[in-house]
Amino acid sequence: MAPYRCYIGLGANLATPEQAIRSALNALAQHPRISAVQCSSLYQSKPMGPQDQPDYTNAVATLQSELAPLELLDLLQQIENQHGRVRNQHWGPRTLDLDILLLYQNNLPLTIQTPRLSVPHPGLELREFVLIPLAEIAPTLDLPSGNSVQWAAANIAKNGLHIIAHPPITSL
Numbered sequence: 212m213a214p215y216r217c218y219i220g221l222g223a224n225l226a227t228p229e230q231a232i233r234s235a236l237n238a239l240a241q242h243p244r245i246s247a248v249q250c251s252s253l254y255q256s257k258p259m260g261p262q263d264q265p266d267y268t269n270a271v272a273t274l275q276s277e278l279a280p281l282e283l284l285d286l287l288q289q290i291e292n293q294h295g296r297v298r299n300q301h302w303g304p305r306t307l308d309l310d311i312l313l314l315y316q317n318n319l320p321l322t323i324q325t326p327r328l329s330v331p332h333p334g335l336e337l338r339e340f341v342l343i344p345l346a347e348i349a350p351t352l353d354l355p356s357g358n359s360v361q362w363a364a365a366n367i368a369k370n371g372l373h374i375i376a377h378p379p380i381t382s383l
């Protein structure tokens with residue numbers, strides 16, 4: 212089976228957010244069925260949703276995976292759980308959130324609509340903390356709207372989004 216090219220959103224705003232994101236990237240880079248992990252800079256962002264929660268640390272990573280989409284989702288949820296993720300309040304704070312944003316196979320975009328997984332991620336084009344990091348690593352990618360990532364990132368309100376750290380190390 213042809214491998215998947217995946218784009219993953221990483222977010223955290225409790226405990227040690229930057230450490231949680233770095234540790235999740237390491238877990239992905241070390242997985243035997245994942246290769247070519249590359250990450251954007253780390254960003255600080257204002258919370259989308261309830262405002263009575265800390266600012267978030269966000270990044271977007273891309274990787275090549277031999278895991279089927281639901282296997283990748285299982286892995287991401289396992290990594291979230293290892294970082295103390297508790298699913299409680301809707302749009303509430305979290306120690307680590309790993310979202311599948313986009314999936315490609317043979318350079319073709321995949322659409323998945325199941326109770327567990329929606330790809331492309333429905334909130335993708337509304338989130339500056341996704342588009343702007345994504346534009347660092349994949350500016351020419353086309354979004355579901357037909358716009359390029361670069362165009363969408365240049366045309367969304369930044370809402371205070373700013374870089375706080377260089378891209379974490381990546382893997383071959």
Ligand code: ROI
Nearest residue numbers: 222256257258259260267302303
């Ligand atoms: N807000 C920001 N800034 N970053 C996130 O990663 C994030 N994740 C979420 C909600 C609660 C929607 N808000 C967010 O799940």
